[in-house]
Amino acid sequence: MIKRYDSDKMKQLVFNIYQAYGFSDDESEKVAHTLIYTDLHGIESHGVQRMVMYDHFIQNGKIRVKSQPEIVKQTDVSAVVDAHFGLGQLNGIYSMEVAIKKAKEHGVGIVTTRHSGHYGIAGYYANMAAEQGLIGMSSTNSRPAMLPTHATKAFVGTNPIAFAMPAKPHTFIFDAATSTVPQGKIEVYRKLEKDLPALWVAKNGDEPVYDHNDTHDLDLLRDPEANVGLAPLGGVSEATGSHKGFGLGIIVEVFTSILSMGNTSTEISPADLQVGPSQSFIAIDPAIFGDKDQIVNRFSEYLQNIRELPAIPGKTIYVHGDKEAIAYADRKKNGIEIDDHTLEEIMTIAQRLGVDYKPFIG
Incomplete structure (x- = not known):
């Protein structure tokens, strides 16, 4: 209940x-x-x-209470942070604050962070930048969960992408896993004893799993040796766009683990205390492109035009x-x-x- x-x-x-x-x-x-x-x-x-x-x-000991994030390489517009396995939320706030400071001074700030921890929702960090009048982006990799198109074993993390930009009457925030749903949503449905309503989980590459009581398959999610995983955005078929979610997940990997020289999704394990997720934090000052107020007003008008489009009867158009x-x-x-x-x-x-x-x- x-x-x-x-x-x-x-x-x-x-x-x-x-x-x-x-x-x-x-x-x-x-x-x-x-x-x-x-x-x-x-x-x-x-x-x-x-x-x-x-x-x-x-x-x-996978999360170390006394650890503090540390900048190990930086330029005017970029930084690499080693989080030393501290709590993900604290690493994320620190890293986005670094990106925001660089964006305010130089127009753009890009930070990539290694050896971190699960940091919650990516949108929180993107919104930190938006609250400062900036455009914000954040991503994280995670241990294997997503099935690459046509694969029978998970290899890519849920690897979410978040984007936030100031707008009226409120901030535009996009935050989504590159798998059809995040792992946490499966956990919530199981706690509520609700069956999965769509093809969120597949076994053997393309066989849907719906039953919340299917403990054999659902308990094996994120086991890289199991023939079960989360479907990418687009499902498990190229005909429905599976390759798009899969490709976006790889792009997240570049901005998180590859650029930071941190752990890729396939190297992350809940049992290994010496590995952790990698993350990215980007802040951009719209003023480097023109008048900031005009840009925000134009974006707000654009979003309002979408809201006012003719809608399916009984439905509301949200941005x-x-x-x-x-x-x-x-x-x-x-x-x-x-x-x-x-x-x-x-x-x-x-x-x-x-x-x-x-x-x-x-």
């Missing part, structure tokens, strides 16, 4: 948990903000739902960022949505760390 919880109270609980791990007050605040931001925007697959995975990695803005208004007023299974995971973590969770979930 899904219930609503006050976002400010849940943010305080998350803050207390990360403080109990040994993160500083500033670090705990940043992590809590990113996770609750995600749930406030209706992306439950990557909000507090992810805390149990981070807890496992903190316990086994990217619209649904997130609607979700934010609803969840800020009525609470974020958390399923019972995820809440139980959070309470178990809090109890082990000696954090009192009762005042925050009533």
